[in-house]
Amino acid sequence: MPSRHHLLCILSPSLSLVFFFFFLLSFHGGHSAFPTICESQSQCGNISIKYPFSTVSDAPVYCGYPQLRISCPDVDNPPTISLPGDTYLVTEINYVEETLTLVDIDVADRICPRASHNLTINSLPLGYNSADVNLTFFFNCSTPPLAPNPARAIDCLRSGDNQSYVFVNMSPDEAAAIREAWGCEEAVVAAVKRTEVTAANGGDELAGAMSEGFALDWAAVRECGACEHSGGRCAFNQNEQLLCFCEDGSNHTDGSFCKVARDLISGILRCFSSF
Template structure:
């Protein structure tokens, strides 16, 4: 992944003077070459990406356990806030781990696979069920990239945190190709203002641009009018032809059999959502030793990808791939086994 560009309002600690950055935006470099941003009440995070036009930054945990950092996340005292907040409830579950591992994604860096699973969910139905069999850990408002819909039962919360800032207001300057920074040319030395400089040259005057636009737009409009007139005439002829055909067909309507309703041959969404999911880590082995690539998209499996398998035949696929296949085809793409619904008596939803 390409390293983000560091410029105002961000300032690299010990490499750039303080005038290069805005208060609260100082960053540093780790021994691994990671760009770190320290939040006053939450510690250091890796900067994964920065959008200077929309004034947004994406953060993650240097130690690869973002859910642990989320449990103590506090953005107060920093210039950043969430673009989207969504409440997640954390549970510590030691009951029926085999079923829970089939049904829900657990947070691997907070769990002991043999003793307990830590599960985070935003689904009200899942919260109600897990509250009856698991121990409540905490309810947290998480800065998510996009809100997760209620039908997603659980998540490992490893996606980057998406934060934004309002001050300094440099988005407009960046969108016009300018350079945002402190304006030290103001007459009042006690006030530091934000300015925008180094706009790219326009190349041609506005008057010339206006004349060129007219020379292009006028012929284009005349051409569109001609095309539109031709299309209207064609539709008029076609409409007249169809009117004659409708009159001829009307006499035979009693002989025309009604169209049979279209049937959907795939599985319903609750059945598909009930299939077991697995989040791969660096040493994850799939259910079958030759499962190295998804048979649907033919892409090799990678760490942190979510895979799903059909219980009847235990063939594995990318979760997204099989979720798109099964609504259209009620059979396994490999062996054509017809899957069955898991027992509804243990479904918390």
């Protein structure tokens, strides 16, 4: 069976010309331009916000990933992003290496930071960076550990006879066993940059390393992959419906349409050149 490109070439030049202009009108009509929708960027403090991030607003379309919407209170304060369990300060976005650096808002600028929750990123288009290490904190432990052990006491979190400790890169099973054996009130895992851990000499400094933040990598969300592969930008309306904005100004619910449209136009032009 002839392809649609071959069928088009079978038409007379006049009919092909009419079809071509009808196609262009239907393809471009009523759409917003790709550069103004998905290539725009805003400044929040000293952080540039652009695709795949977007700012939280009342806009009818968010161009970028829904999980990467950033709040910008004003130009003088750092932006924030809400992830499962808490809000984090965004201190850096590296668009070349596709990483963002976050600081738990609960520990920012505190002399004795205390991790208060674990970060779960399983459902997000995010992953821990190779520069990160995990710190496992044990708070208010009533039974002193036997020496020697790799635990580092956090003196600034001492409460009476109870002491808090921190370990570097401990497995969940080990953490559960130690929490029970040491009679600890709580165990929390937090990520920090490896360089900060290397520079720390004690438990207090390891806790303080949290104020320097940790890095996360981002990757294309599954439903946006086809759109981006075709040269488009992934967007969502207020009903969370997927849109794909293309460079020619069109938007579609089929992420592969950007590339299909360019191929079809090229085929039409090839037909014209043969007349």
